[in-house]
Amino acid sequence: MTGLLVDSHVHFDDVSFDPDREDTWQRAQDAGVKIQIIPAVTANGWQNLAAICQHYPGVYPAFGLHPMYVAEHKIEHLQQLIQYLQQPNVVAVGECGLDYFVADLDREQQLYFFIEQLRLAQQFELPVIIHARRAVDEVIKCLRRSHCRGVVHSFSGSEQQANQLLNLGFYLSFGGTITYPRAQRLRQLVQILPLERILLETDAPDQPLSTHRGERNEPSYLLEIVHTLAQLRRESPEQVAAVTTQNALTLFGLPS
Numbered sequence: 001m002t003g004l005l006v007d008s009h010v011h012f013d014d015v016s017f018d019p020d021r022e023d024t025w026q027r028a029q030d031a032g033v034k035i036q037i038i039p040a041v042t043a044n045g046w047q048n049l050a051a052i053c054q055h056y057p058g059v060y061p062a063f064g065l066h067p068m069y070v071a072e073h074k075i076e077h078l079q080q081l082i083q084y085l086q087q088p089n090v091v092a093v094g095e096c097g098l099d100y101f102v103a104d105l106d107r108e109q110q111l112y113f114f115i116e117q118l119r120l121a122q123q124f125e126l127p128v129i130i131h132a133r134r135a136v137d138e139v140i141k142c143l144r145r146s147h148c149r150g151v152v153h154s155f156s157g158s159e160q161q162a163n164q165l166l167n168l169g170f171y172l173s174f175g176g177t178i179t180y181p182r183a184q185r186l187r188q189l190v191q192i193l194p195l196e197r198i199l200l201e202t203d204a205p206d207q208p209l210s211t212h213r214g215e216r217n218e219p220s221y222l223l224e225i226v227h228t229l230a231q232l233r234r235e236s237p238e239q240v241a242a243v244t245t246q247n248a249l250t251l252f253g254l255p256s
Helices: 021-030 043-055 067-072 075-084 107-124 136-146 159-167 184-192 219-233 237-252
Strands: 005-007 033-039 059-063 092-099 128-133 150-152 171-174 198-200
Touching (some): 005 219, 005 237, 021 219, 033 043, 033 092, 075 107, 092 107, 092 150, 107 128, 159 171, 198 219, 198 237, 219 237
Parallel strands (some): 005 033, 059 092
């Protein structure tokens, strides 16, 4: 037994879960994943995300505008976001951030929406859930000016970048990628980071684990990530589960 687990980043509202969302939620519960944090990606999905979070116990919403969908975002969405951030049980602003991996995404527009969401996070005293792909240095620059708190999800940067984010008070989140032996640099990094600053996630339905390659990912698989991290760090699964769970509860302001 590893106790209560928190999937700190899962797109449980994704259409791939429409056929079996109830069963998926139950499998997560049975695996000890009692809490899921569901970050939004576009304004069009906020209403459905809110409804799903109201229906399933232990499922909490974060509302934001994902950088990969920057072409869909409009200025008025930021005003709508203010309304959604005032709903009960909202735990974060996100998923927001920067994606410089996809070449044709407008970087200027990404920066605009990211900075505006950081401002809203400060205004509502909420943490941010950040997507940073090939853009960690630029994200760090923005965070130095914002004084926000939060987590960089699915972190894949360097040890130096990790330490800069830790110094800013941020958490770093890791998921199925660490289950792949070829991810040597990342597997080495999670061994040396302070466990008190690590969150765990599935990013389901994306980023399947090595044991579920080619399959739809789901939150119940978080237990495998716990065991992988424990093995890499030479710590007990119970210790890894207890500390990472408390980290998530602390960041998102959830009761123990």
